[in-house]
Amino acid sequence: MDFQRELEYRASDAERVLNAYLPEEKGYQVNVISAMNYSVTAGGKRLRPILMAETYKLFGGSSPAIRPFMAAIEMIHNYSLVHDDLEAMDNDKYRRGMLTTHAKYGEDIGVLAGDGLLNLAFETAISAFSVEKDRPDIVIKSLQILSDKAGINGMIGGQAADVAEDRSDGISRDMLDFIYEAKTSALIEAAMMIGAVLGGASSEETDTVEKAASLIGKAFQIMDDILDATGDEKTLGKETGQDERNHKVTLITFDGLLKARRAVSDLTDEGLSLILGLPYENRFLEKLIEYMAHRVK
Numbered sequence: 001m002d003f004q005r006e007l008e009y010r011a012s013d014a015e016r017v018l019n020a021y022l023p024e025e026k027g028y029q030v031n032v033i034s035a036m037n038y039s040v041t042a043g044g045k046r047l048r049p050i051l052m053a054e055t056y057k058l059f060g061g062s063s064p065a066i067r068p069f070m071a072a073i074e075m076i077h078n079y080s081l082v083h084d085d086l087e088a089m090d091n092d093k094y095r096r097g098m099l100t101t102h103a104k105y106g107e108d109i110g111v112l113a114g115d116g117l118l119n120l121a122f123e124t125a126i127s128a129f130s131v132e133k134d135r136p137d138i139v140i141k142s143l144q145i146l147s148d149k150a151g152i153n154g155m156i157g158g159q160a161a162d163v164a165e166d167r168s169d170g171i172s173r174d175m176l177d178f179i180y181e182a183k184t185s186a187l188i189e190a191a192m193m194i195g196a197v198l199g200g201a202s203s204e205e206t207d208t209v210e211k212a213a214s215l216i217g218k219a220f221q222i223m224d225d226i227l228d229a230t231g232d233e234k235t236l237g238k239e240t241g242q243d244e245r246n247h248k249v250t251l252i253t254f255d256g257l258l259k260a261r262r263a264v265s266d267l268t269d270e271g272l273s274l275i276l277g278l279p280y281e282n283r284f285l286e287k288l289i290e291y292m293a294h295r296v297k
Contacts, residue, residue: 001284003284003291007050010050010054010284011045011046011050013053014046014049014070014074015046017049017071018046018049018075020067020071021120021124022036022037022040022041023036023037023120031105031109032113032116035101035105035109035112035113035116036117038101038105038113039078039081039113039117040074040117042096043097043098044078047288048073048187048191049071049074051191051192051195052066052069052070052191052192052194053066053070054282054284054285054288055192055195055209055282056195057195057282057285058195058196058199058275058278058280058285059195059196059199059200059201059205059280060200060280061195061198061199062200063132063135063138063199065128065138065139065142066195067131068125068127068128068131069128069146071124072122073121073146073191075118075120075121076118076121076146076150076155076187077187079114079118080155080159080187081095082100082102082114082117083110083114085100085110086102086110087102087107089163101113118150122146122147125143125146126143138198138200141197142194142197145190145194145197146190149186149187149189150186150187154182154190155182155183158179158182158183158184158186159182159183161175161178161182162179162183173254176250176251176254177218180222181214181217184218184220184224185214185215185216185218185220185221187217188213188216189213189214189217191213192209192212192213192216193206193209193213205278208277209275209278211274212271212274212275214271215268215271215274216267216268216272218267219263219264219265219267219271219293220293222250222251223293223295225250226257226261226264227295227296229257251263264293268289268290268293272289272290275289
């Protein structure tokens with residue numbers, strides 16, 4: 001398997017799915033629509049919709065509802081980035097080598113663009129009812145997962161803990177684990193769990209996927225921290241060293257760089273073993289999980 005070629009093909013497919021659900025840039029609100037579309041189309045690996053689609057394939061899925069949910073998960077991910085980049089948050093001016101949304105359109109439109117993407121995500125996900133008429137129950141379950149993992153018990157809760165932590169006194173290891181789980185793992189869990197549900201997985205199998213995705217998500221965030229500390233700005237398309245400048249506590253703070261790298265490997269292996277323990281096979285999904293742990297951007 002030529003993994004890189006296959007990944008590019010799947011990213012292109014996710015791009016086509018996403019573009020099909022983006023709004024037309026017209027009307028008196030065209031400035032916010034333009035900012036929304038800019039935010040979503042300004043690059044990105046499309047890992048979450050790909051993870052959703054590949055988990056769906058793992059269980060032999062055949063529901064057309066997968067497409068609106070693929071678009072919705074990427075809209076939610078990108079809205080979180082738009083808000084994360086705001087001056088009140090990380091105050092980043094560049095992402096993926098391009099101006100961040102608030103840097104290009106202004107702080108006010110940056111806030112509204114993020115709000116717009118979140119609302120559009122759920123409008124898009126709800127549209128799955130119009131294409132999945134035989135199994136409305138799996139659409140309902142997928143919506144429950146999406147709202148829970150993106151909300152105060154998931155991504156928003158993790159972000160709130162991240163910005164509220166007292167950087168002068170540091171944070172506890174338990175709080176750091178919560179931030180990793182909620183801020184990053186939760187949306188990866190949503191992607192893979194929705195893929196499983198729409199693919200026809202049982203409740204027990206979906207629970208296994210959730211556990212695996214939690215481990216994979218933590219490994220992904222720790223690798224993100226490592227790249228911030230050691231990565232190349234041109235490769236990453238954004239400033240590095242942000243965590244150190246902001247006195248932000250990461251696993252590197254507690255354990256050092258070497259142990260952080262080992263944690264990425266251990267968490268990935270544990271998550272992958274859960275996926276391999278299921279009575280199905282998707283070789284590309286396995287390779288994708290490994291790639292996420294060893295990426296350079």
